[in-house]
Amino acid sequence: MRRFLVLAALFLTVLASSRRHRLLRKLLQKPVNYDDAPSNVETVWYTNMRLDHFTWGDTRTFDMRVMWNNTFYKPGGPIFFYTGNEGALESFVTATGIMFDLAPQFNASIIFAEHRFYGKTMPFGNDSYATLANVGYLTSEQALADYAELLTDLKRDNNTLGKTFPANTRVISFGGSYGGMLSAWFRQKYPHLVQG
Numbered sequence: 001m002r003r004f005l006v007l008a009a010l011f012l013t014v015l016a017s018s019r020r021h022r023l024l025r026k027l028l029q030k031p032v033n034y035d036d037a038p039s040n041v042e043t044v045w046y047t048n049m050r051l052d053h054f055t056w057g058d059t060r061t062f063d064m065r066v067m068w069n070n071t072f073y074k075p076g077g078p079i080f081f082y083t084g085n086e087g088a089l090e091s092f093v094t095a096t097g098i099m100f101d102l103a104p105q106f107n108a109s110i111i112f113a114e115h116r117f118y119g120k121t122m123p124f125g126n127d128s129y130a131t132l133a134n135v136g137y138l139t140s141e142q143a144l145a146d147y148a149e150l151l152t153d154l155k156r157d158n159n160t161l162g163k164t165f166p167a168n169t170r171v172i173s174f175g176g177s178y179g180g181m182l183s184a185w186f187r188q189k190y191p192h193l194v195q196g
């Protein structure tokens with residue numbers, strides 16, 4: 001029995017180390033913790049986000065969390081933009097390897113924006129969910145307008161985040177689940193900002 005176990009372990013090890021058995025290697029790997037702070041992005045804050053994009057009388061703002069990676073970006077390249085969904089941004093960065101896989105081929109900048117009222121992007125701090133009046137600002141329309149404002153600002157000189165992209169920079173939107181719906185709506189509602 002012990003000999004069998006040793007042989008079985010040896011067999012599995014050999015299988016797992018061979019390139020053809022990626023699935024098995026995956027199964028033997030430590031599970032990914034999607035809530036860990038990802039090490040392949042830098043966290044920056046857009047500190048002047050309008051609370052209400054659809055009125056002119058309300059000048060309140062909040063801080064929106066952004067994670068980006070400009071390692072592969074070269075002038076002329078696009079922005080790969082993740083429309084954050086209902087959760088802390090860390091998990092979406094960790095779960096969206098496709099943006100990191102494709103960025104080198106396209107000289108792309110990788111930008112993830114956190115959805116208002118999730119993770120650390122709390123328009124009213126700890127009181128964000130305290131009243132209906134506060135939580136009334138949690139809508140997909142407002143969230144998309146946040147992303148539109150961020151991208152517009154990134155093409156301005158001397159912008160909040162300190163990195164300016166050329167005005168003709170193309171934006172390709174990414175997302176999964178509700179974030180995928182946001183991504184498609186983003187293209188539909190802001191076609192002058194989002195090319196794909």
Ligand SMILES: *[C@@H]1O[C@H](CO)[C@@H](O)[C@H](O)[C@H]1NC(C)=O
Pocket residue numbers: 039040041042069070071100
């Ligand atoms: C950007 O992502 C790549 C691939 O994950 C990584 O090698 C690189 O260190 C990252 N850059 C930064 C500044 O985190």
Ligand SMILES: *[C@@H]1O[C@H](CO)[C@@H](O)[C@H](O)[C@H]1NC(C)=O
Pocket residue numbers: 074077105106107
């Ligand atoms: C990426 O940048 C390099 C160097 O500037 C350039 O040669 C290449 O054509 C660019 N790739 C794309 C897809 O634009």
Ligand SMILES: *[C@@H]1O[C@H](CO)[C@@H](O)[C@H](O)[C@H]1NC(C)=O
Pocket residue numbers: 125126
């Ligand atoms: C919000 O709540 C957290 C956890 O209870 C606490 O650590 C933090 O100090 C609070 N922030 C403010 C601004 O009250």
Ligand SMILES: *[C@@H]1O[C@H](CO)[C@@H](O)[C@H](O)[C@H]1NC(C)=O
Pocket residue numbers: 157158
């Ligand atoms: C950006 O900052 C530079 C240096 O401070 C300044 O010369 C330039 O006018 C500014 N541009 C805009 C559009 O404010």
